[in-house]
Amino acid sequence: MSLDRRSLLTASLAAFLTLPIPRRAFALAANDVARVDDLISRMTLEEKAGQMTCLADSFRPFNPPNPQVGIQDEKRLAGEIRKGRVGCLFNGIGVAGGRRAQDIAVKDSRLGIPLLFAGDVIHGLKTIFPVPLGEAASFDPELARRTSRAMAVEATAAGLHLTFAPMVDVARDQRWGRVVEGAGEDVTLTSLFAAARVRGFQGGDLRRDDSLLACPKHFAAYGAVAAGLEYGNVDISDETLRETHIPPFGSAFAAGALTTMAAFNEINGVPATADRELLTDLLRGEMGFRGFVFSDYTADEELVAHGFAQDDRDAARLAVLAGVDMSMQSGLFIKYLPDLVKSGAVPEGTIDVAVRRILYVKAAIGLFDNPYRSLDEAAEKSRIATPGHRALARESATRSVVLLKNEGVLPLAPTGRQKIALIGPFGEDRANLYGPWAFYGDPDKGVDIATGLRAVMPDPSLLTIVRGCGVRKPIDDGIAKAVEAAKAADIVLLAIGESQDMSGEAQSRTVIEIPAAQQALADAVAAAGKPVVVLLRHGRALALHDGVANAQAILATWFLGSETGHAIADLLFGRADPSGKLPVSFPWESGQEPFFYDRKSTGRPVTDNGGNEYKARYATTDNSARFPFGHGLSYTQFVLEDLKLSDTALRWDRAIEVTARVRNTGDRPGSEVVQLYTRDRVASRTRPIRELKRIERVTLSPGQSKLVRFSLSRTDLEFVGSGNKRIAEPGLFDLWLGQSSQGGLHAQFTLYAEQPSRKG
Known part of the structure; x- marks a missing residue:
């Protein structure tokens, strides 16, 4: 199936997520194909x-948050x-170090194949978003x-040339530290968001100097x-894997991503890393992926610790046969690999296929014609940390x-004389502004909360700053001084939460609460x-209590x-008017995790009518969120009204x-996100209570309205059924149009088909 990119972007979402990669995304000129064929033959x-080996860059040494292996x-x-x-x-x-390395590859190696330069640019290089x-x-x-x-x-x-992003893992347990890297x-x-980020990284032309290859990760279900x-x-x-965790990758690949990471x-x-059904049968066979697959950092070697490979040699064999390139x-x-091929343990054809994939990607971005693309000293001086990028960072x-x-209590009076006490470990803190995976950024270039407040306050002398405690530990007289400042103020801004080293890789937490010193x-x-x-300040949903809640x-x-x-002060x-919505549910208690809005009802669901004994709930709290997915308030008020369906009968095609x-209906301009959810009432597989x-x-002035x-269509109602096939089944559906995953305007419709319905 071949669709142009505009068609892909305007297709219904369910169809869009399951399309194979457009073949033209990997179209190469005949001379590039011939060049790659010639290289492989020699x-x-x-x-x-060697082409299948990626190593840490010592020409431009950096110490990222990885094991130093x-x-x-x-x-x-x-x-x-x-060699x-x-x-x-x-x-x-x-640029200088990159040119030194590329010089060696192009001028000193036997075949002159240029290097690919990759990096973890997750949410910014120097300008941190x-x-x-x-x-x-x-x-x-x-x-x-x-x-x-x-x-x-x-x-x-x-x-x-390439970034190991976006992370497109659907994350439903807030104890996992890497929730912070995805979209919730x-x-x-x-x-x-997966598709949008791929399009943003790569731009419209892969051969342009500012096109950055995307590498959606981690395939799959991390x-x-x-x-x-x-x-x-x-x-x-298999149903959950294919229905929940695979679609974001399909979206990223359909947007043009040519690499992925196991x-x-x-x-x-x-x-x-050793799963052939995943990396070959599903990824390449069913999804039509034509790019190449990275292992994660030393993940092939870790097959030994998994107890899946006998030793390192066996690990290399298993990984390459599975589909790691x-x-x-x-x-x-x-x-x-050379000896594995010579011994017959790995077919040379398998190696040739992997190398061809890698060289095709290098050709697709123009490296053979211009090995020094993206290695321009003038660009390095003019395109980094620009005023335009800072303005976009503030907007974002x-x-x-x-x-x-x-x-x-919000917004604060912009010209008032109120005394403000900024209390907490993050008031004047610059060390924890960026969050995890922003190691290229300059910490001293970030704007802390106190600086932002002073920039907009008519009289900055009305701002009192007291740290109160450390991130994890109390400080002498900290609370006493904080209380004194609070009593002398008209309003308290309490800057608390997680430090940036409490979120991200290897930062799983059993308790997702404000640290005890800050809670006190x-x-x-x-x-x-x-x-x-x-x-x-946080990189995950938190369970909030007492003085915070x-x-x-x-x-x-x-x-x-x-x-x-600046953003917080605005x-x-x-x-500025707050307009964000939660991409993750905030639970009442840590022990509710994993918690997510589109859960199943169970045979004994909790109802709003009392009588919740022997229901699907914890003894200490019911099965709900303190702040649900999709929730977010504004300084104005929005109402939804007059819900209409063009028909209560949805025909099959x-x-x-x-x-x-x-x-x-408020007195300020603002933006609202209207959210449409459905529920399949009866199906051959139990369905979530709601699905976005x-x-x-919608952005509206006071008194203004807009019709959304x-x-x-039927494809929007599909799910993974028997035999791992995407199906839609005739029957009754609920529909909600709302401002979060709870409540909203309600309607029903029925999906009809020519064949008899299996719903009684």
């Missing part, structure tokens, strides 16, 4: 294995490149496309690790914040009796990046139109 086994100094690495034993370097930036989970709260994929484009412009100016708990939202434990096992049904985790007993950092492919940060609660501070400040506005206002500010302080003083009017199908952002329109 390559030795060692040179082939197998790091080589520049001299030794240069020798390996000369044709390296195809890709990663996580070094800088909000963490991906925070930006997902904008519910605006176009914003993510714009920020990804800016990241690509900076990353390519710094000498990179919902498959539809994650899929929309977000489903048991108990939220990093690198843990995944034990799920996951660390095992799935149903088989590590993803490029080994990252372990060095196993260059060490063992402002639109990522979610107003969870507001009892009339919050409780003491609340007892002072002054209005409190909580400014949460009972504050008069709560803002979920995530890790907002370079423009943190919102506090009403210079037709569509129905859903309309409603959204009205701004459509979103639309959505179209639904």
Whole structure:
């Protein structure tokens, strides 16, 4: 099936997510194909294995947050490149070092095959944008496309060709630290952001100097690790794998991604790095993926620790036969593949296919014609940390914040004389603005909350700053000084939450709450009796309690990046209107995890009519969220009214139109995200209580209204049924149009087909 990109983007979402990659996404000129064929015909086994090897960049040394395994100094690495034993370097930036390495590859190696330079540019290079989970709260994929484009412009100016992003794992357990890298708990939202970020990174022409290859990760189901434990096992049904965890990858591939990364985790007993059914049968056979697959960092070597491979040699064999094309950092492919082929354990044809995939991607981005693309010193000086990128970072940060609660205390009067106490470990803190995976950024370039407030306050002398406590530990007289400041103020801004090293890879937590020292501070400040506005800093949903949960206002500010302080000040003083929506559910208690809105009802669901004994609930709390997925307030008020369906009968090959009017009934301009959810009442597989199908952002002036329109077809109602086939079944469906995953305007329709219905 071949569709142009515009058609792909306007197709119904369910159909879009399951389309194979457009063949033209990998179309190469005849001379490129001939060049690759010629190279493969002349390559030795060692040179082939070299193209399949990715190593840490020592020409542009950097110490990213990875285990320091197998790091080589520049001299030794240069020798390996000369011998044709390296195809890709990663996580070094800088044009000068990149040119030195590329010179060796192009001029000194036997075949002159250029290196691919890759790096972890997850939410910014020098200009740091909000963490991906925070930006997902904008519910605006176009914003993510714009920020990804800016990241690509900076990353390519710094000498990179590829980023190991976006992370498209659907994450439903907030104990998992890497929730922060994705778009949250919902498959539809994650899929929309996956496609947008790929388009942003890669741009419209892969051969342009500022096009950055995307590498959606981690294939697959990393977000489903048991108990939220990093690198843990995944034990799920094929239906759940295909229905929840695979679609965002389909969305990313359909948008043009030409690489992907295998996951660390095992799935149903088989590590993803050695899973041929996953990496070959599903990824390439069913999904039509034509790019190449990275292992994650030393993941092939880790097959031994998994207990799946006998030794490193066996691990290399298993990984390459499964469908891994490029080994990252372990060095196993260059060490063992030549002999594995000679011994007959691995067919040389398997190696040739992998090398061809890698060389095709290098050709697709123009590396053979211009090995020094993205290695321009003038671009390095002019395209990084520009004023335009800072302005976009401020916009993105402002639109990522979610107003969870507001009892009339916000916005603050912009010209008032109120005394403000900024209390908490993050008030003047710059070390925790960026969040995890922003290691290229300059910490001293970020704007902290205090600086942002002073920039907008008519009289900065009215601002008192008291730290109160550390992130994890109390400080001497900290609480006493904080309470004194709170009593002397008219309003308290409480800047608390997680430090950036509490989220991200290897930061799984058993308790997703405010650290005890900060909770004690919050409780003491609340007892002072002054209005409190909580400014949460976090990389996951949190269970909030006591002085935090009972504050008069709560803002979920995530890790907002370079423009943190300006964005928060803009919102506090009403210079901007909060419009973010939660991409993850905030539970009442840590013990509810994994918790997500589109769960199943069970045979004994909790109802709103009491009598909840012997129901699907915990003894200490019911099965609901404190703040549900999709929730987010504004400084104005919106109402939805006049829900209409063009027909209550949805024919098999037709569509129905859903309309409603959204009205701004407040006295300020603002934006609302209208969300459409459905539920299949009776099906051959039990279905979630709600599923997000459509979103639309609407910006309205006071008193203004707008008619929103959505179209639904049979493909939007499909699910994975028997035999792992996507099916839709005739019968009754609920539909809600609302402002979160709870409540909303309700209607019903029936899907009809020519064949008899299986629903009684």
